[in-house]
Amino acid sequence: MRFFSDNAAPACPAVMDALVAANRLDTAYDGDAWSQRMDAAFSDLFETQVTAIWVGTGTAANCLALAALCPPTGGILAHRYSHIEMDEAGAPGFYTHGAKIMLLDGDGAKIAPDAIDAAVGLVRKDVHQVQPAALSVTNATEYGLAYTPAEMAALGERAKAHDLGFHVDGARFANAVVSTGASPAELTWKAGVDALSFGFIKNGGMNAEALILFDKIHADNIRRMKKRAGHLSSKGRFAAAQILAMLENDVWLDNARAANAAATTLAEACGKERLVYPVEANELFVKMTADEAAAIRATGFDFYDWAPGEVRLVTSWDQDMDAVDKLAEAIRSL
Template sequence: MRFFSDNAAAAHPKVIEAIVESNRMDTAYDGDAWSARLDGAFSDLFETEVRAFWVTTGTAANCLALAALCPPYRSILCHSDAHIEVDEAGAPGFFTGGAKLMLLDGAGAKLAPDEVGAACDRIRPDVHQVQPGALSITNATEYGLVYTAAEVAALGRLAKERGLAFHMDGARFANALASTGESPADVTWRAGVDALSFGFIKNGGLNAEALILFRTELADEIAVRRKRAGHLLSKGRMMAAQILALLDDGLWLENARASNAAARILAEAAPGRLSYPVEANEIFLKVTGLEAAALRAAGYDFYDWGPGEIRLVTSWDQPGEAVEQLAAAIRAL
């Protein structure tokens, strides 16, 4: 009956099995057999050579990437509701050593090239103002909207024209691709993305996320920064093992399809209440305080999301019966 966050979902049984299998002597840190397979596995997935690093949190993946992409004396363009602004406790500034976040607007937490370009134009090209160094977007966004490959490519072209590095926060990257059916390559490096934070914890992982570098020359810097930030675990094989288990036979995408399907059931129960289209696994509903209280009294758990709005998030392991019951409860409001 819990719909407050996919962060609380169970780890997939195959992930647990993989961790158990890796629970034996091997080389420490990232020199083990499992970690050695990551570059190849992700290179196959993205149809190009990449470098892949495991880290323990999405915040670490985002901020390590941004630290390598943006110098401390420049700024990172992002949406005002971006996770790196709202939910990471100043970590981007901490990891980058001082890079500023420049906040932009856009419906559903999506950025458009015109807005990004206009923001760059407002900055005087002199030493008195912080010059932009990187662009960061979230796919799917903090309001559950999905960037298509064409939309990412438009931003990628602008980033290249303006000399900006391009980062994608993919905490729900699997849900985004499950929604559009587009290829991982088309939505990332072919569209100009330099680095991706590939989320696994929300989608069946236990405690491992992946930082994917399409600019492979940054790998040595990331390796040092990961160690310096305290994210080089001695038993890294257990991180790599769970990521490989989710990549195996497309389990990561299968899990995302399940959570997206559950979200569609809830969306269909409340067409007049949706604050945003439901394109991934987040649903934002307009309800009164009394209606929210009624849902909680019936046993449903979710976040309030500002006055008159709640957020529901479905997970890969959401029981179908609970989803159908909540849909019925929403219809009955």
């Protein structure tokens, strides 16, 4: 019974149906009917005109956005536990041709506005030090916490004050939207965000993510970088089709609600004494001894060890609620 990663979940039925429907002759690369519909579909969702570009991975979405927002000589402010720092094998530096990630701290992998001020304040305005050029935050964070619209707006205000491009890694953006009850617009451009990596794969997609640009000035350059980096798939309609299928009828929200609800059930079983952080999306970080973790694994559950004395549980859009209930009972019995 799987609780180790939402990356391992199957593609949802709407995506599989869309892939079959797209399996016909059409224009190659991103000239097809599905790709051409993406700007309008996402503009409706975000209540403003946007540019929407499909890519194959979240790493590609993050790095293409950051390469547009930060020059090779610049710095990217990000949490020390961010995905771009911990899990992308130096890809941001590769795509930006040398930009430096400037690490910030914050509980639950959240960045506070004063941390931005402090980091920028440490940098001399001369040629001898890397100058901050972009801010990247993750919503929901790597520890499953969701930024509210007010928190995002405060970050956007500091980014603007320091002339920083503002990027959001939204690998679990759908889970954050559901958790906060906010609109996609409130969590992005209304808060000053320039670019969003909109995650679909963790939420029931197969192999497509969306890069959403709220500032058109970067669109043409990103398209060229996407080709140069090897991410312009010749049959791009299959990427666009699955993304559009998840937008239609709010499948992306339904999937996130299901994953979040499963996480909430487990959170109730854990109680405050076991939870390392509040559960605001579909990840739980649970205090558990090695013996306790082994006992639960022995009953058929699969999850990752995390920090010493902690495990991580991740729920997915397709989570079997019978398995969730059984895991909840196993945790209560510890």
